[in-house]
Amino acid sequence: MSAADLAVDSGQSLLDLGDAARAHHLITEGRELLPATRAKTRGVFLAYQAASHLKSKETELAAQAADQALLLARRIGVPRCESLVQGLVPDFERVRTTEGVDDLLMLVAA
Numbered sequence: 888m889s890a891a892d893l894a895v896d897s898g899q900s901l902l903d904l905g906d907a908a909r910a911h912h913l914i915t916e917g918r919e920l921l922p923a924t925r926a927k928t929r930g931v932f933l934a935y936q937a938a939s940h941l942k943s944k945e946t947e948l949a950a951q952a953a954d955q956a957l958l959l960a961r962r963i964g965v966p967r968c969e970s971l972v973q974g975l976v977p978d979f980e981r982v983r984t985t986e987g988v989d990d991l992l993m994l995v996a997a
Contacts, residue, residue, distance in 0.1 A: 899914070934972050946988060
């Protein structure tokens, strides 16, 4: 397991336990450590980052990360990543008026 994977997996665990701030830090760190050759994993990490931003009530940042994840997933074919973003849709629909969220929802539906 690489340092990037360990950081993100630890962040995901903390997110599941409700510690969104520390989770977000570790997920961001893991994404930054990820080599460019692991683009599929980068998309998944971006989806995780979107989830951590949502739990931290950082909706604009969540929409940006989800948008990046979805575009990457569709460009290189990462169904898991696209599914992760789809799973965030109900949370995004509750904050539809936040800048960038409506555009994200339209992209998800396309």
